[in-house]
Amino acid sequence: MLKCTVNGKEIEVAEGTMVIEAFKQAGEDIAHYCWHPGLSVAGVCRLCMIEVEGAPRLMIACNTQVTEGMVVSNNSAKVQEAVKWGLDFHLINHPLDCPICDQAGECGLQDQYMKFGQYDPEMAERKVKKRKVVDLGRKIVLDTERCILCSRCVRFTDEVTKTSELGIFNRGDRSEIGTHEDKPLDNDYAVNVVDICPVGALTSKDFRFKQRVWYLDNDSTVCNGCSTGCNVNVYYNEKGYFRVKPEHNKDINDYWMCDKGRNIFKHVNKENRLLKAIKKTEAGTQMMAPGAAAKDVASLIKNYSSDQVAVVFTGQYTNEEYEDAMMYIDKLGTKKVYHWVNNSESFDDFDGILLRGDKNPNTAGLIKALEAKSLNSTWEQLEAELNSGAIKLVILAGPELQEYFPDIQEKIQLFSKAENLVVLSSNPNPAYRDVDYLIPMKTFVEKKGSFTNFAGTVQKIQKMRLVVSQALSLGEAMQLMAGDELQIGASL
Amino acid sequence: MFQLANERVEKIKSEMQRYETKQSAIIPALYQVQEQYGWVSKEALDFLADLMEIPVAEIREVFTFYTMFNQKPTGKFHLQVCTNISCSMAGGRELTDYICKKLNVKPGDTTADGKFSVSKVECLGSCDTAPVMQNNFEYHENLNEAKIDQIIESLQKLN
Structure with missing residues (x-):
């Protein structure tokens, strides 16, 4: 030292x-x-x-x-x-377009200027005009005039992704960053250059002009897009959730995250959510409060013996939810508990930076919860018992990130062989059209808990702003379906 | 179709062996292309990137930094007027304007007959004889408007 x-x-x-x-x-x-x-x-x-x-x-x-x-x-x-x-x-050649610049409010140049600015610039020369609104593919827009040539983005593509798309071209006051012939900057980590850009030269197509940053709150949580468990900050306000940025964790994601993870807030917003429970009736469908629907299921379960009831889990819920769910599964008395493994062929893939093939935040947690109860039924047994008609009612703890479950339609068809299918899900899906009960779930930003990543690291997630206040956690849903009442204030 | 001559490809390969890093061979490689074509196209940059196994952005950084590499085809006589400090102080910029007016072109452009291109360039390393201009590889020093008239007249006679 x-x-x-x-x-x-x-x-x-x-x-x-x-x-x-x-x-x-x-x-x-x-x-x-x-x-x-x-x-x-x-x-x-x-x-x-x-x-x-x-x-x-x-x-x-x-x-x-x-x-x-x-x-x-x-x-x-x-x-x-x-x-x-x-x-x-x-500032000699930096345009003073802060009012229309997306970086305003979190701009390094603005911050420094407030502290050290000259306020009365002594530059008599005209500013050098450079290219604005340069399209760098589907993710990023470049404004070369705003760039102060700090070279962070160039070093990022050289050192972190090792793709070297960016360079500083020309010289002197005409220098500008860019890609060769404006080729798209579309590597899997490209949006990180927007985060590290200290000014508004690189902006995200997805986020630009959506919100002023000073109208956003943010809380830290864990990305639920894959089993790496990158630490992230989610930005939101009363209108909804707007963006995700990485948070430093030297053991897991350093300062970065992948571009796929940037989308994990989209399903959370109200326009994409399942707002009410939907029960299939002879006359069509009936909308219900989520809690009431779960109680309805509880009375339905009573018609069956415990070994006629099966529960299917996905690795998309928290450790705490699995723990609670297991408790109520004990109460239901069934041993028929199954793990739906999505994209099993690419399950062990890893791109060498952050992206993993297991597109679940908590596969490790689910496996541990199942092992703790010695629940080791295989998928083949589930298929056999559904085909033989031994299973009459299936409860599916459905995926929160449905895009990572390409076999959703096929699996729902399989589960529909049972007399009754109850699906717990934060979002609707065309595949759920004919299920008997569809019950809205909370998303990862609406509950407390923890995820266990691929390496066994347990990380906390935080409850932020509720979007669908009546939605249930997996624990609450299982509790109600097992015939228990919810305790006020006990919810996760 | 961009096709660099075999001996030039071999030359680039040997230049890459010559220095500690292959990046050091970018300038010689660009010269090989320019000697054959008179300028360096974007296809040429992609070709060099593949050949030298260097990211194309890195080659473009070098290419656009130096004014001696032509980013588009030039006329038969490429008049390159120095507008760096010494030459500017000695009237280099005004001379550029004069030449452009005389030939009816803008800096960076080529005359309609394809004979002359005019560009402003960085220091030609001849500050003691400012203002200086290069016609292709030939130096013209201590310039003034009368000398420019003479030079252009003699060039126009050539075919």
């Missing part, structure tokens, strides 16, 4: 620490655009200026290593003057 003094605070840092990291560790503010903890050092923005005691000139914090006894500061008038001018140079 090395001792050093940052703006008068004495701290200890590990050997090899850069001064900018020492500032972060000491909780001291330091201006910077091009430095990113997940990328190599570029040293191009020249904003993280510091004064080192004993050194004649200012240095950049991102590319200066801490040495024993080093005394550094960035609060002197000399440093602030340098930062102020550095900022003014960045």
Whole structure:
């Protein structure tokens, strides 16, 4: 460990620490655009200026290593003057289109300007006009005028995805980032460049112009798109959920997430949800409150002996829900519990970065819950008993992310061989048209709990804003179907 | 159809062996293309990327950085006027305007008869004799409007 003094605070840092990291560790503010903890050092923005005691000139914090006894500061008038001018140079060709820029509110340039800005720019030359609204494929839009050439995105495609689509072309004040011949930037991790862009040069097609960022709240949770379990932040307000961004976790996803995971909020929003329970009757269908429908199922179950009832799980629910569900399955007395494995051929795939073939957040948790109860019925047994008519009623804890269950239609047809099929699902699906009961479930942002990822790491998910307030958790649904009442306030 | 001559391909391969990193061979490789075609097309960049196993964006970075690589076909005589500091101070920019007016083209463009292209370029390394212009590979130094008239007149006589 090395001792050093940052703006008068004495701290200890590990050997090899850069001064900018020492500032972060000491909780001291330091201006910077091009430095990113997940990328190599570029040293191009020249904003993280510091004064080192004993050194004649200012240095950049991102590319200066801490040495024993080093005394550094960035609060002197000399440093602030340098930062102020550095900022003014960045703004020479940057358009002042903040009112129509999607980055406004979370823009590095705006933030720095509020602190160090000149406010009265002394630049008499005209701004260099560059290309705007450059289409980089289905995910990203590029505005080369807003770019301050920090090169974070270029380093990202070089170092993280190793696809090297981006480069800095031309020179001097005509330099701009881009892809060769505007080829689409469509690797599986492309949207990360939008996150790391400190200005509004790279924006997400999916999110741009949907919301002003200052109207959004956000909470951290775990991506439910695959078994990696990337830590993410979900952004929402009273109008719904709008975007997902990665959150740093050095053991799981570092600073990144895949582009597929960016879509995990879409099924949550009201227009895509199952709002009421639907019961099939002789006259057609009947809409019911979710709780009432589950109680209805409870009375239906009473018509059957316990070994005529089967429960099918998907790996899309929380550990806590599985635990509760198992308790009520005990009460129902059935041992016929099955695990629906989606896309089993690609189950063990891994792209070497983050994406895994197991498109469930909690397969490990489900397997553990089943093992704990010694429930080891095979899928073949389920098929055989459905064909023989031994199973009369099937309860399916359906998938929340239906797009990862391409065999949904086929499986529903199989389960429909039973006299009664109860499907628990957060969203409707054409395949569910003829099921006897369809009961709305909460989504992963509407409940507390935890997921166990592929490596056995248990991570918490948070309850954020409710979209369908009457929807049930898996535990609640099983409790009601087992004939118990819900306790007020006990819900997950 | 882009087809780089075999001996040029071989030359590029040997240049790649010559330096510590193959990226160092990007400039010689671009020169090989330009010597054959007079300019470097986007197909050429893709070809070089495949040949050298370097991302095409990286080759394009080098290609667009230097003004000596032509991004489109040029006329028979490519007049490259230096507008870097010394030449600009000695009237390089005004001379460019003069040439353009005389030939009725914009900087970067080629005359209708395909004879002349005019472009502004970065330092030609001859600051002591500013303002300077290059016609293809030939230097013209200590320029003024009268000298330009002479040069263009003599070039127009050539076929």
